[in-house]
Amino acid sequence: MRKYEIVVLGAGGVGKSALTVRFIKGEIPEHYNPTIEELYQQEIEVGGERISLDILDTAGAEQFTMLNEVYIRSGHGFLLVFSLTDEASFCNLDHIRQQIFRIKGDKSDIPIMIVGTKQDLYSERQVTRQTIQEYSARWGFGLYETSAKKNWHVQDVFEELTRDMRKRYPAP
Ligand code: GDP
Numbered sequence: 001m002r003k004y005e006i007v008v009l010g011a012g013g014v015g016k017s018a019l020t021v022r023f024i025k026g027e028i029p030e031h032y033n034p035t036i037e038e039l040y041q042q043e044i045e046v047g048g049e050r051i052s053l054d055i056l057d058t059a060g061a062e063q064f065t066m067l068n069e070v071y072i073r074s075g076h077g078f079l080l081v082f083s084l085t086d087e088a089s090f091c092n093l094d095h096i097r098q099q100i101f102r103i104k105g106d107k108s109d110i111p112i113m114i115v116g117t118k119q120d121l122y123s124e125r126q127v128t129r130q131t132i133q134e135y136s137a138r139w140g141f142g143l144y145e146t147s148a149k150k151n152w153h154v155q156d157v158f159e160e161l162t163r164d165m166r167k168r169y170p171a172p
C-alpha cells in the first residue's frame with residue numbers, strides 16, 4: 001500500500017486538531033491541549049486505491065521551529081490551516097508557505113491545500129472568500145472552507161490532498 005505523510009500547519013487555536021481528529025475519528029475532541037503534537041495513521045480510498053496516510057498534527061507554535069523544518073523535509077503534502085474568524089492567522093500562512101518553499105526547493109508542484117476553518121461561525125468571519133481565492137490562485141494551491149464542528153468539507157480536504165500527492169509522487 002502506498003503511504004504518504006501529511007503535515008498540518010498553522011497558528012495556534014485555528015482548529016488544526018479539531019480538523020484532524022474529525023477526519024480520523026469522525027468526531028471532535030471535547031478537551032484540547034494546544035501544545036500537543038500528535039501523529040495519526042489513517043487509510044483513505046482515492047481513485048479506487050487504498051492509501052495509508054501518516055498525519056502529523058503540529059502544535060500551534062507561532063514561530064517556526066527546527067522541528068517543523070524536519071517535518072516539512074519529510075512531508076509529502078501540507079495543509080495550511082487558518083481560521084476564517086482570524087485575519088492574522090490567514091496572514092501567517094504566507095510565512096509558512098515561504099518556509100515550505102525554502103525547505104523543499106522545488107516550488108511548482110508541492111501538494112498544498114489552504115484550509116479555512118470555523119466556517120460555521122458566520123458572524124465572526126474576518127476573511128473573505130475572494131481574499132482566499134486570490135491567494136490560492138496566485139500559488140496554485142487547492143482551497144477549502146471547512147467546519148470541523150459541523151463536519152463540512154473535512155473529508156474533501158484530505159481526499160483532494162491525497163489525490164495531489166498521488167499525482168506528484170506516483171507509485172515506484
Ligand atoms: P489548534 O490549536 O489549531 O489545534 O486548534 P484546536 O483544534 O485545538 O481548536 C481551537 C478551538 O477552536 C477549540 O476550542 C475548538 O473547539 C474550536 N474549533 C475548532 N474547529 C472549529 C470549528 O469548525 N467551528 C467552531 N465553532 N469551533 C472550532
Ligand code: MG
Nearest residue numbers: 016017034060
Ligand atoms: Mg492542536
